[in-house]
Amino acid sequence: MKNYPQKQFERIDDLQRKGLKIIQNTQKFCFGIDAVLLAHFAAKDLNCQDKVVDLGTGTGIIPLLLWGMVGCQKILALEIQKDMVEMAKRSVALNGLEEKIEIIEGDIKNPPSELIPNTYDAIVTNPPYMESNKGIVNPTEGKAIARHEILCNLEDILYTAKRLLKPKGKFSMIHRSQRLVDILSIMRKVGIEPKKLRLVYPSPRKTSNLVLVQGNKGGKPHLVVEKPLYIYQQNGEYTQEIYEIYGDGKQKQKGAVNRD
Numbered sequence: 001m002k003n004y005p006q007k008q009f010e011r012i013d014d015l016q017r018k019g020l021k022i023i024q025n026t027q028k029f030c031f032g033i034d035a036v037l038l039a040h041f042a043a044k045d046l047n048c049q050d051k052v053v054d055l056g057t058g059t060g061i062i063p064l065l066l067w068g069m070v071g072c073q074k075i076l077a078l079e080i081q082k083d084m085v086e087m088a089k090r091s092v093a094l095n096g097l098e099e100k101i102e103i104i105e106g107d108i109k110n111p112p113s114e115l116i117p118n119t120y121d122a123i124v125t126n127p128p129y130m131e132s133n134k135g136i137v138n139p140t141e142g143k144a145i146a147r148h149e150i151l152c153n154l155e156d157i158l159y160t161a162k163r164l165l166k167p168k169g170k171f172s173m174i175h176r177s178q179r180l181v182d183i184l185s186i187m188r189k190v191g192i193e194p195k196k197l198r199l200v201y202p203s204p205r206k207t208s209n210l211v212l213v214q215g216n217k218g219g220k221p222h223l224v225v226e227k228p229l230y231i232y233q234q235n236g237e238y239t240q241e242i243y244e245i246y247g248d249g250k251q252k253q254k255g256a257v258n259r260d
Contacts, residue, residue: 010087012094017068017247023091024059028083031061033231033242034174034210035126037200039065040245041212042124042172046070050121053078053164055108055157060088062124063101068247075101076115078108108152108160115164122170123161127154129176154182158190165192165217174200177208184213193219198226203234 009027014020024030039062046052048071054062057077066072079085085105092101106112154175161171171192175183177199184194192215200210208228230239238246 015064015068017065020064020068020095021091022059022061022064023087023094025087029058031059035061036065036245037210037212037229038062038124038126038172038174039069041174041198041214042066042122042170043069045170045172045214046072046122049073051119052076052122052124053115053120055123055125055160056080056127056152057088057103058084058126060091060101060103062126063103064091064095064097066124067097067100072100076120077101077103078106078111078115079103080105080107109156111160111164117163118166120164120169121166122172123165124172125157125161126174127157128152129179154179155186155190158186158192162190162192162217167218169217170214171217172212172214174210174212177211180211180213183211187213187215192217193221194223195219196224196226198229200229200231202230203232204230205234 007025009025011024011026012021013024015022022031043066046066050070050072052063052066052072052075054066054075054077057063057079058081060077060079063075063077066075077088079088082105085103088103092098092103102114104112104114106115157173158171165171171187173183180197187194194213194215196212196214198212199208200212201208212229229241231242233239
């Protein structure tokens with residue numbers, strides 16, 4: 001692990017997995033539990049030989065978590081915001097993973113040449129949840145881009161994922177449950193067949209607010225709906241499964257389900 005001089009408003013967080021750390025800026029977007037859930041969900045179907053793309057990587061949290069969980073052969077992470085690209089690259093360097101994780105600046109709607117069509121075993125994404133014309137848009141540009149479909153929408157992401165995946169390649173995403181009909185219909189429209197779905201609930205007595213979905217490029221119709229995933233027990237503590245997902249660190253602090 002390399003020494004790192006912190007910049008203003010930055011902190012270094014321990015990911016509690018293989019000594020990995022991430023740089024975050026408290027004035028900009030910081031990752032939430034949704035990124036951890038997605039990484040765990042996708043990692044179950046990955047191996048150390050896979051080549052993976054993360055679309056809209058932000059801080060680079062998902063590539064770091066996937067590396068800690070699986071150790072994929074190569075992870076390419078695409079991000080359009082220059083300042084986030086620069087910070088994510090420093091996080092990769094901080095962990096000495098420059099040969100394994102490559103942060104690429106570019107637009108999901110028009111991916112740069114480094115991303116080769118029909119090449120990758122898996123694609124993951126934690127996209128903006130809110131449609132561009134709905135909800136209160138955060139005045140901070142970086143947070144607005146992370147939360148709202150300002151620079152790309154769900155269909156843009158899915159078309160690019162289909163283009164980049166190998167035949168039968170896996171696409172994994174976390175999104176708002178309220179958009180599940182849109183998600184499944186667009187997946188099938190672009191040629192990524194929904195294969196696995198898991199609803200996420202804040203606690204047993206509340207309705208689902210997040211959904212984990214996986215599909216295969218060119219797959220045959222057959223959807224498995226997994227058991228519900230609960231974040232908190234009734235007493236406000238994480239459920240045992242959430243502690244297990246966090247891994248050996250078993251973080252005790254409560255993480256926000258929504259983006260910071």
